[in-house]
Amino acid sequence: MKANEEQKSPVQRLLDKKNKNGFLGKGEKAIPVILFLMAAVSVVTTIGIVLTLIVETFTFFKQVPLAEFLTAKVWYPFSKTDASYGILPLFIGTLKITLIAALTAVPIGLAVAIYLSEYASEKVRKVMKPILEVLAGVPTIVYGFFALTFVTPILRAVFPSLEMFNAISPGVVVGMMIIPMIVSLSEDALSSVPDSVRQGALALGATKWEMTWRVAFPAALSGIIASIVLALSRAIGETMIVSIAGGSTPSASLDLTTSLQTMTSYIVQVSTGDVGFGTTIYYSIYAVGFTLFLFTLAMNILAQKISRRFREEY
Amino acid sequence: MGIVALKTKTKKINEQPLVERQTVYSTKNCNLWYGNHHALKNINLDMKEREVTAIIGPSGCGKSTYIKTLNRMVDLVPNVKTAGVIEYRGRNIFSKDFHVEELRTRVGMVFQKPNPFPKSIFENIAFGLRIHGIKNKQLIHETVEKSLRQAAIWDEVKDRLHESAYGLSGGQQQRLCIARSLALEPDVLLMDEPTSALDPVSTLKVEELIQELKEKYSIIIVTHNMQQASRISDKTAFFLNGEVVEYDDTYTIFNHPKDHRTEDYITGRFG
Numbered sequence: 001m002k003a004n005e006e007q008k009s010p011v012q013r014l015l016d017k018k019n020k021n022g023f024l025g026k027g028e029k030a031i032p033v034i035l036f037l038m039a040a041v042s043v044v045t046t047i048g049i050v051l052t053l054i055v056e057t058f059t060f061f062k063q064v065p066l067a068e069f070l071t072a073k074v075w076y077p078f079s080k081t082d083a084s085y086g087i088l089p090l091f092i093g094t095l096k097i098t099l100i101a102a103l104t105a106v107p108i109g110l111a112v113a114i115y116l117s118e119y120a121s122e123k124v125r126k127v128m129k130p131i132l133e134v135l136a137g138v139p140t141i142v143y144g145f146f147a148l149t150f151v152t153p154i155l156r157a158v159f160p161s162l163e164m165f166n167a168i169s170p171g172v173v174v175g176m177m178i179i180p181m182i183v184s185l186s187e188d189a190l191s192s193v194p195d196s197v198r199q200g201a202l203a204l205g206a207t208k209w210e211m212t213w214r215v216a217f218p219a220a221l222s223g224i225i226a227s228i229v230l231a232l233s234r235a236i237g238e239t240m241i242v243s244i245a246g247g248s249t250p251s252a253s254l255d256l257t258t259s260l261q262t263m264t265s266y267i268v269q270v271s272t273g274d275v276g277f278g279t280t281i282y283y284s285i286y287a288v289g290f291t292l293f294l295f296t297l298a299m300n301i302l303a304q305k306i307s308r309r310f311r312e313e314y
Numbered sequence: 315m316g317i318v319a320l321k322t323k324t325k326k327i328n329e330q331p332l333v334e335r336q337t338v339y340s341t342k343n344c345n346l347w348y349g350n351h352h353a354l355k356n357i358n359l360d361m362k363e364r365e366v367t368a369i370i371g372p373s374g375c376g377k378s379t380y381i382k383t384l385n386r387m388v389d390l391v392p393n394v395k396t397a398g399v400i401e402y403r404g405r406n407i408f409s410k411d412f413h414v415e416e417l418r419t420r421v422g423m424v425f426q427k428p429n430p431f432p433k434s435i436f437e438n439i440a441f442g443l444r445i446h447g448i449k450n451k452q453l454i455h456e457t458v459e460k461s462l463r464q465a466a467i468w469d470e471v472k473d474r475l476h477e478s479a480y481g482l483s484g485g486q487q488q489r490l491c492i493a494r495s496l497a498l499e500p501d502v503l504l505m506d507e508p509t510s511a512l513d514p515v516s517t518l519k520v521e522e523l524i525q526e527l528k529e530k531y532s533i534i535i536v537t538h539n540m541q542q543a544s545r546i547s548d549k550t551a552f553f554l555n556g557e558v559v560e561y562d563d564t565y566t567i568f569n570h571p572k573d574h575r576t577e578d579y580i581t582g583r584f585g
């Protein structure tokens with residue numbers, strides 16, 4: 001049964017043409033290959049980074065005993081005579097910044113998320129969300145100078161004993177930097193709680209706040225915890241703000257008013273300095289970087305455990 | 315199933331009330347607008363305690379709107395406007411000094427789709443008690459058990475009280491939601507098509523439950539299903555286009571409707 005070419009409709013003719021070309025064009029077969037290559041590149045890169053980290057870290061530990069790294073209480077690699085490589089001061093520096101950032105960002109971030117999801121009108125939400133997104137896009141170096149030239153002077157006017165470089169100012173500003181992330185992800189988690197569940201609570205005579213706090217919030221808890229941990233991982237890894245406003249004095253003291261150094265700002269200090277390739281100091285940044293990596297990895301595992309434990313499904 | 319079949323099933327339930335039943339809800343000239351859409355038009359209805367009042371009518375005639383107005387859940391819809399008076403036990407529910415939280419504590423609601431909280435079975439029931447400040451553990455335990463028993467679901471869940479309510483079947487979830495309302499010992503239960511999302515067996519269970527509950531509670535139930543209305547209710551209101559066409563004893567509505575539109579609807583000629 002061979003239809004006359006003339007009688008064929010334009011659509012049929014085009015379909016025939018496509019058929020002749022093998023129906024599925026060559027592109028269709030190439031696409032998965034291209035996509036796979038892209039995926040492979042990112043996986044290989046990640047493996048490469050981790051491997052470099054591990055190899056260089058091993059080199060470091062050939063020169064400095066692991067026990068010293070873990071137990072020495074002083075981080076002073078620049079001494080010609082008795083250099084000391086105890087990670088503790090850098091670790092405490094990072095911890096201080098992260099803690100202050102968390103104390104700033106978690107309450108504010110959650111309050112804003114709850115406000116946007118449960119209380120704000122559609123109009124307010126439409127204005128607030130883009131503003132938060134802009135805030136999330138500000139380069140961290142801008143935050144760094146904001147901390148040093150704006151927040152620090154104000155804090156010093158109120159607390160004169162505060163040093164020029166301290167933990168509070170960069171900690172608070174790192175907190176401000178991660179607020180949009182907590183708001184955005186927590187708001188998503190809250191909005192995905194079905195309204196029917198909210199109505200169930202209100203119909204029992206719950207006030208709006210009782211409903212929010214005892215039903216919507218717990219239902220969204222796993223997403224909220226995930227958002228906090230993700231944001232804190234960023235705080236831990238934050239570099240510019242602490243380098244600019246936190247100083248560069250490794251210190252194991254818990255004092256928040258004095259100059260400090262975090263793991264990241266040490267890495268910056270060494271990378272931007274004129275330390276020779278192959279020196280112990282050079283390798284130390286890999287050891288510090290690896291510690292940082294373990295730190296965030298542990299956070300993520302913890303987050304998964306916690307969020308699984310609190311998961312309330314709907 | 316036509317009017318003949320319904321007749322045989324409908325008993326004259328309220329022929330000789332032994333005691334004077336008090337009015338729980340008295341709706342006077344109630345109107346409601348969603349923006350410009352006039353959804354309830356001059357509703358006048360009186361509902362008595364310890365009776366089952368069924369609200370029937372075709373889709374979109376305002377059944378859900380009316381029942382949501384009775385506990386002011388309709389307030390959650392933006393741009394809603396109401397006029398007229400609804401008295402609950404003599405108090406106008408729209409008045410400023412009648413807090414919606416108080417009204418909703420006295421008047422429970424069961425929704426069309428079961429909506430348990432994403433919590434354990436136990437916490438679903440305890441929730442109402444907790445938000446109203448009850449902390450006594452023993453009282454909470456007793457009330458949870460009592461409510462689950464009343465909702466005829468205790469035997470099915472007693473060994474898994476601390477598991478998620480989401481593991482229950484749809485029918486069990488709906489009875490859990492009924493139990494959740496009962497925990498607050500409400501005066502009235504509002505039910506908006508509580509069986510429409512359930513299978514026939516679960517539907518029967520919920521219907522039996524309603525029969526038992528009416529000994530203690532006043533029940534107002536929206537239903538799509540006319541057999542259901544005739545089986546379980548004492549009074550029936552027929553809604554059409556936001557108006558009450560006819561309101562009478564269920565027996566009368568299903569056997570001697572006065573309005574031809576009521577008759578058309580219950581015999582399945584439209585809707």
Ligand SMILES: Nc1ncnc2c1ncn2[C@@H]1O[C@H](COP(=O)(O)OP(=O)(O)O)[C@@H](O)[C@H]1O
Pocket residue numbers: 348351353371372373374375376377378379380391
């Ligand atoms: N939230 C709402 N906003 C606007 N119109 C609504 C809303 N809910 C219901 N309506 C309208 O009000 C009328 C009555 O709806 P509803 O009470 O849900 O009817 P029923 O429950 O009898 O099917 C319908 O015309 C519907 O479109």
Ligand SMILES: [Mg+2]
Pocket residue numbers: 377378379
């Ligand atoms: Mg409805």
